[in-house]
Amino acid sequence: MTRVSVIGCGNMGGAFLKGLARAGGHHLMAIDLDSEALAAVEAHADETSNDTAAAADADVVVLAVKPDVAEAVLEGLDLSADQTLVTLAAGVSREFVAGRTDASVVRIMPNLAAETGDMAAAATTEGLTDEVRELLEDLGAFVEIDESLMDVSTAVNGSGPAFAFYIIDAMKTAGVEGGLDPEQAETLAAQTFKGAAETVLRDDRSVDELVDAVCSPNGTTIEGMEVLWDSDADEAVAEAVGAAERRSRELAEAFENA
Template sequence: MVTVSVIGCGNMGSALIAGLSRAGGHEIVAADLDTDALAAVEEHCTRTTTDPSEADDSEVVFVAVKPDIVGAVLDDIDVPAESVLVTIAAGVTTDYVAPRTDAQVVRLMPNLAAETGTMAGAVAGDPVPDVVRDLLADLGEYAEIEESLMDTATALNGSGPAFVFYLVAAMRDGAVAEGMDREAAETLAAQTFKGAAETVLRSDRSIEELIDAVCSPNGTTIEGMESLWDSPVEDEVAAAVEAAARRSRELSAEVGDE
């Protein structure tokens, strides 16, 4: 049984709480000043509190608040040296956090799919403790990366779900324009993304090889792929990732100026 605290029960914090509760085997304490936010996660928790200092003595303490209030939260809590403090905030580096706590510091960029156990998470630590690895495995897939790449991870898997939602909607709308019912088109588009993503994760073949496997000569898929290859969509998606990463670096500079 691992004791876990989540300070900040907004979208990401509540997703972590729901995902860990779903996995089982954890004592979860949730802290937030917003009583409505606490009420929304209460069923998943052992205890809730409006005082962050009452949630700082767990084995693992997640600080899942907006970047501009991380410093204030760290001033209010006293995480023990034997615990792990995991920060979840775009642009907030471990160099900023470490001098403000005695605990071991780990930086995490998860996404909202943690709620369903299908998270893509990027984690940086020196090292990442096994207890954190185990928690992340309960929430989905994760990759250990260098701290210097966290802005990229923020853009890729942190902001990435919104980009994927956009692409799902584009595929849905294309089918609707062809006469398909909107609800049916959305189900098929979303499940297609889900299945394709699982195939990438589970297959030994490269993405390029998987594309070739779907494309029969003179078939329907190759016709659609020719349209994509002739378009700027690849560059535009890359530009979205670059823009999000740039904003993460800007946030880091703003936090560092505090």
């Protein structure tokens, strides 16, 4: 059984811990100075602590704190070369973290769907171990990337859920305006996105081929797709991803220059 300590039990750290608890097979330690944050995850952890020194016995330590406190937390951690430190701190380079610990370091960019086992994550090839791969597989799907691609990953899978929520809400609103009950419309819109995503992941056909498969000639879908094809919807999504990527790069540069 892998012993995992999660330092920082806010939104992302909490989702990470809850997802591992859901998967089972891990001894989980939740660590946070905020008693309310610990209380929120207490039911999902085997142990809780407000002292980072409690991570000393872990096989894997997950650093899920805000970037501006990462250095201070690292200074208080005494980890050995036998341990692995997984950093989720956005904009904080692997090199920065590795220079402040004896542990093996891997940087990942997950998202909140870790809680339900539907996470999409990117992990730096450098520092990635089979032990960490197994943890990530318990939380969802992940890709291995060079760290130079972490900013665009942050935009696609880190910020991406918010973009998807926005589009789901737009479809829900259209359903409500057409007469559906809000709860019905939300269920239909969200489940449709979930099913479409699963189809993309499991089907051998390309996305364009899947679009064609839904678009019967002279049918309803093709009428709607004509509106989308004639719009700038794809450009707006690309611009949103691009803006998030630029901001990720700015934050990383500001942190390194601080």
